[in-house]
Amino acid sequence: TEPVDATVLTESIERLVSEQSRTVSGKILILDDDEDLAGHYRAVLEGAGFNVHAISNPETVLSELSEFSPDIMLLDVRMGDYSGPTVAKLVRFDPEWVSLPIIYLSSEQDKQVQLEAMAKGADEFLTKPVSDRYLVRAAQIRCYRARQLNELLIRDSLTSLLKHSYIKQEIDKEQARCKRLSQSSVVAMLDLDHFKKVNDQYGHRMGDSVIKALASLLRQRLRSTDIIGRYGGEEFAVVLPECTTQEGQSVMTQICEAFSDLSFNNDGASLSVTLSVGIAALDAFESGSDALNAADQALYERKKGGRNGVTI
Ligand code: GH3
Ligand code: MG
Ligand code: MG
Ligand code: MG
Numbered sequence: 166t167e168p169v170d171a172t173v174l175t176e177s178i179e180r181l182v183s184e185q186s187r188t189v190s191g192k193i194l195i196l197d198d199d200e201d202l203a204g205h206y207r208a209v210l211e212g213a214g215f216n217v218h219a220i221s222n223p224e225t226v227l228s229e230l231s232e233f234s235p236d237i238m239l240l241d242v243r244m245g246d247y248s249g250p251t252v253a254k255l256v257r258f259d260p261e262w263v264s265l266p267i268i269y270l271s272s273e274q275d276k277q278v279q280l281e282a283m284a285k286g287a288d289e290f291l292t293k294p295v296s297d298r299y300l301v302r303a304a305q306i307r308c309y310r311a312r313q314l315n316e317l318l319i320r321d322s323l324t325s326l327l328k329h330s331y332i333k334q335e336i337d338k339e340q341a342r343c344k345r346l347s348q349s350s351v352v353a354m355l356d357l358d359h360f361k362k363v364n365d366q367y368g369h370r371m372g373d374s375v376i377k378a379l380a381s382l383l384r385q386r387l388r389s390t391d392i393i394g395r396y397g398g399e400e401f402a403v404v405l406p407e408c409t410t411q412e413g414q415s416v417m418t419q420i421c422e423a424f425s426d427l428s429f430n431n432d433g434a435s436l437s438v439t440l441s442v443g444i445a446a447l448d449a450f451e452s453g454s455d456a457l458n459a460a461d462q463a464l465y466e467r468k469k470g471g472r473n474g475v476t477i
Contacts, residue, residue, distance in 0.1 A: 187305055189305055189312065190215055191215060191216070191237060191304070191311070192215070192217075192218070192233060193216070193218070193235055193236065193237055193239060193304060194235040194237075194238045194239070195207060195219040195239045196219075196220055196223060196226060196239070196249075196252065197219070197221060197240075198221050198223075198243075198244035199221075199241070200219075203219040203221060206239065207219045209300060213301040213304070215308075221244075223247040223251075224247075227256070227259065230256065230261075230262060230265075235265070236308045236311045236312060236315075237265065237266040237267075237268060238265055238268070239268050239269075239270050240252060240253060240269050241271060242271035242273050243271070249271065249282060250282045250287075251285070253267050253287045257285075257286035264315070266289070267286065267288055268289045268290075269282055269289070269290045270295060271291075271292065271293060272293040273290075288307075326380050326393050326394050326395040327392065328394065328395065329394065329395070329396055329397065331394065332392065332404075333402075333454075333457075335404055336352055336404055337452070337453035337454070338453075339352075339392070339453070340352075340450065340456055342406075343406065344447075344448050348407055349407070349410070349447075350406045350407060350446070351404075351405040351408045351410055351412075352404055352405075352444065352453075352457055353405065353413060353417055353442050353460060354396065354402055354443045354444075354460040354461050354463075355379075355401040355417075355441070355442050356440065356442075356468070357399040357438060358438065358441055358468075359472075360399045360438070363375060367429075367431050368431075371431055372399075374429065375429060375438050378427060378429070379401065380393070380395070382423060383401065383420065386423065387403065387405070391404060402457070402460075404447075410445075410446050413444050414477055417442045417475045420442075421441075421473060424439065425438070425439045439473035440472075441464055441467040441468055441473065441474065442464065442475040443460045443462065443464030443477075444460055444475060445463060445477070463476040464476070
């Protein structure tokens with residue numbers, strides 16, 4: 166094949182990244198004590214498709230962050246009694262926000278002051294006045310990158326499902342939500358049956374492909390609003406919002422059947438694997454972890470009672 170010209174390759178990669186990042190629509194929190202200015206930025210960024218929340222009181226920043234959960238934050242430097250750098254430092258104390266891109270927007274021209282402000286934990290310094298186009302593009306690039314990094318952070322590399330701590334967070338969130346709205350939602354715990362044998366008899370790589378196959382099946386069969394996580398090695402947790410235990414049992418039973426129908430081939434031999442599921446109603450418990458324990462208990466009962474199926 167023809168060698169690819171480096172400039173052509175570079176240009177096409179840049180075009181691809183640029184197109185992808187231009188279509189990103191992230192969530193932006195703006196903290197600026199000048200409400201008119203914040204309103205202007207909000208209008209500009211909303212015009213470019215962003216979901217923007219503008220606040221003017223630095224004291225509320227942590228609660229606003231957890232309420233709104235932005236992809237990036239735009240931060241003013243001088244705000245009455247508070248300084249942007251102090252806010253940046255405060256935000257960085259919270260492990261949840263260690264990787265949140267913080268971008269100062271300030272008329273501060275002194276490079277030394279800018280550097281000191283950056284040292285408190287921010288990522289970029291934009292000097293006011295900032296053109297609308299520049300602001301939009303900077304936000305797109307930062308949001309795109311933040312999303313990419315966040316995916317790496319929260320997803321398991323083998324299955325691309327949510328990692329343990331993130332699925333636990335989602336379970337807690339959904340438990341609180343459905344309880345508040347008096348709706349019923351379900352949590353399910355899944356565990357592959359006799360999986361040690363699969364590894365022992367067919368090897369770890371075969372084991373990995375069985376785990377991946379279950380992850381794909383779950384993605385295919387569940388609704389886009391359902392949340393799927395890899396809870397541990399060969400254990401999975403699933404959140405089914407707006408779903409009764411009977412509906413949950415029926416959906417998960419179909420998944421168990423479809424999974425046991427799969428056949429995995431290995432050196433001419435073919436193998437099938439089953440899975441056991443325990444489910445519980447999220448709204449019947451006082452916390453997400455109580456509901457999860459109940460689902461785990463149901464799973465344990467299913468393991469004792471013959472595996473390959475669902476127990477409430
Ligand atoms: P049970 O039906 O009672 O669940 O039996 P089990 O053999 O599945 O028992 P257990 O849950 O104790 O064993 C889990 C096994 O899963 C042990 C471990 O080697 C294997 N495992 C965990 N994570 C992975 C992984 O990422 N890849 C592979 N191939 N195997 C894994
Ligand atoms: Mg100000
Ligand atoms: Mg297990
Ligand atoms: Mg198992």
